[in-house]
Amino acid sequence: MRRAMTNLRSVTNDNQEEEDQWKVALVHLQRQIELYKDAKSTGDKEEADRAADAIPEYMHRAADIHPDHDVKAKMNKDADEFANADEKTRESMLHPLAKGLLILLATPFALVGAALFAAGGIVYGTAKVLEGVGKGLAAGPAFIWGAMGSWTDHKRKTKD
Secondary structure: HHHHHHHHHHHHHHHHHHHHHHHHHHHHHHHHHHHHHHHHHHOOOOHHHHHHHHHHHHHHHHHHHOOHHHHHHHHHHHHHHHOOOOHHHHHHHHHHHHHHHHHHHHHHHHHHHHHHHHHHHHHHHHHHHHHHHHHHHHHHHHHHHHHHHHHHHHHHHHHH
């Protein structure tokens, strides 16, 4: 039994390492895309060509890391198409690619944000319940104090 759990942990660690490598490859790819876009916007042809040559290389690296064969094939195909494409086709290919990379990289942050929002809602709800309980507990003494005040006023009026 102990041996099986150790193997399970090593499989989980291997999967985590693959996922971490995949994320690093995506970050590098996204950086190359940003360099390409920046060079295009500033008119630096040499830098744009260098980044355009690097993008397919980083796409192939990311494809090699991914465990799914279909994803590998698609990424390798896209990398080859990008490498052989003209400038206009490259521009049209980069927009969906960059959008997809942003979604892949932003998903963990969105999940953490949703979890924090839910935790905040739970804390807020608990605080409102405790506020209601506190008001309920304070209502008894406040009622008695008010009743005693009216009783003493009544006694004072009757003495006069």
